[in-house]
Amino acid sequence: MNVLITGGMGYIGSHTCVQMIAAGITPVIVDNLCNAKAEVLNRVEALTGVRPRFFVGDIRDEAFLDSVFAQTSVKAVVHFAGLKAVGESVSKPIEYYDNNVNGTLVLLRSMRKAGVKSLVFSSSATVYGDPQQVPITESSPTGATTNPYGRSKYMVEQCLTDLFAAEPDWSITLLRYFNPVGAHPSGSMGEDPQGIPNNLMPFIAQVAVGRRDKLAVFGDDYATPDGTGVRDYIHVMDLADGHIAALDKAGSEAGLHIFNLGTGKGSSVLDMVNAFSDACGQPVPYEICPRRPGDIAECWASTEKARQQLGWQATRSVAEMTRDTWRWQSQNPQGYQD
Ligand code: NAD
Ligand code: UFG
Numbered sequence: 001m002n003v004l005i006t007g008g009m010g011y012i013g014s015h016t017c018v019q020m021i022a023a024g025i026t027p028v029i030v031d032n033l034c035n036a037k038a039e040v041l042n043r044v045e046a047l048t049g050v051r052p053r054f055f056v057g058d059i060r061d062e063a064f065l066d067s068v069f070a071q072t073s074v075k076a077v078v079h080f081a082g083l084k085a086v087g088e089s090v091s092k093p094i095e096y097y098d099n100n101v102n103g104t105l106v107l108l109r110s111m112r113k114a115g116v117k118s119l120v121f122s123s124s125a126t127v128y129g130d131p132q133q134v135p136i137t138e139s140s141p142t143g144a145t146t147n148p149y150g151r152s153k154y155m156v157e158q159c160l161t162d163l164f165a166a167e168p169d170w171s172i173t174l175l176r177y178f179n180p181v182g183a184h185p186s187g188s189m190g191e192d193p194q195g196i197p198n199n200l201m202p203f204i205a206q207v208a209v210g211r212r213d214k215l216a217v218f219g220d221d222y223a224t225p226d227g228t229g230v231r232d233y234i235h236v237m238d239l240a241d242g243h244i245a246a247l248d249k250a251g252s253e254a255g256l257h258i259f260n261l262g263t264g265k266g267s268s269v270l271d272m273v274n275a276f277s278d279a280c281g282q283p284v285p286y287e288i289c290p291r292r293p294g295d296i297a298e299c300w301a302s303t304e305k306a307r308q309q310l311g312w313q314a315t316r317s318v319a320e321m322t323r324d325t326w327r328w329q330s331q332n333p334q335g336y337q338d
Pocket of ligand 2: 084086089124125126149150175178179198199200201203216217218219228229230269292295
């Protein structure tokens with residue numbers, strides 16, 4: 001089966017392509033390379049022996065998408081393409097709404113013209129805002145988002161919900177990721193943020209490899225066991241497998257399907273620092289700093305629904321997340337080099 005992967009050159013998309021090929025699915029990639037390097041395709045090929053078809057272009061270009069659908073006979077779309085930096089979204093809301101919301105609408109129009117009505121969408125735990133209780137279930141309240149990035153994800157969820165209400169022959173799956181981290185166990189693929197990393201794990205990895213002096217720990221006065229923020233970190237390979245389970249089970253049945261993809265376990269910032277120190281064999285220097293505006297104290301997923309309905313659950317430990325991130329970072333200290 002051919003599946004179109006928008007944003008397939010990016011962090012989660014590229015790992016999903018590798019796992020899809022292993023599962024006998026043929027990925028067809030669309031990406032405008034605004035946050036990815038062309039070298040990713042070589043790495044996918046080296047790992048799998050398959051070089052996926054890759055169309056360079058923008059999902060907001062409807063004629064481009066129409067021509068991709070006309071050439072590829074895809075049966076479903078996994079839609080990763082979008083902008084994802086929370087802080088940047090505050091200063092560039094037009095770019096974020098245009099890419100994430102308008103880009104999705106253009107994609108949906110093009111899919112409908114091509115008769116492709118199966119979509120898996122990359123949503124985020126950010127749609128839950130500051131949760132009233134943990135673990136967070138799929139029926140927990142959504143919409144109290146705190147930044148344009150989060151609102152763009154919530155808006156797309158609403159657009160897709162309305163589309164399904166109007167056209168119930170669609171199969172739409174909203175996957176709400178918790179905190180994706182880790183890398184391919186070979187060390188040849190991983191997360192390659194441009195500029196200063198916004199997220200914890202790539203920042204720690206760049207400190208460990210000597211690209212940055214020390215980690216700023218954003219607050220140690222939260223109501224959590226050690227005072228630092230608690231998140232549900234999920235290995236990117238588990239996340240990739242979750243997409244295949246979603247495509248397999250939900251993607252073939254008409255309906256609006258919503259799943260959390262997390263591990264169901266919370267780890268603090270200091271837990272992750274300590275796990276990373278173990279993985280790389282040296283201490284990771286850090287300094288306690290003020291809280292980052294907009295951060296929540298704790299967040300982790302209820303994983304029951306995905307386990308029961310998709311037959312999927314995350315299996316990789318925090319030790320594997322840090323080990324694989326370190327292998328990627330130490331083998332590729334400057335990330336992908338084109
Ligand atoms: P990423 O930036 O590595 O990948 C996104 C890819 O989409 C990039 O390769 C980029 O070049 C491409 N892209 C962006 N805009 C495009 C456009 N208009 N047309 C074509 N290609 C375009 O990000 P990621 O971490 O792999 O995230 C994938 C998806 O998952 C995103 O939608 C993101 O919002 C969502 N998500 C990510 C996280 C996370 O922490 N990484 C958490 C929750 C949800
Ligand atoms: N943190 C630090 N120092 C850093 C970076 C992060 O102490 O340099 C802390 C944060 O305060 C937080 C934890 O590490 O307690 C995780 O922070 P991340 O930035 O890695 O992740 P967030 O949970 O803030 O955000 C992530 C994604 C968002 C997504 C959200 C919910 O970046 O896109 O999860 O899914 F919306």
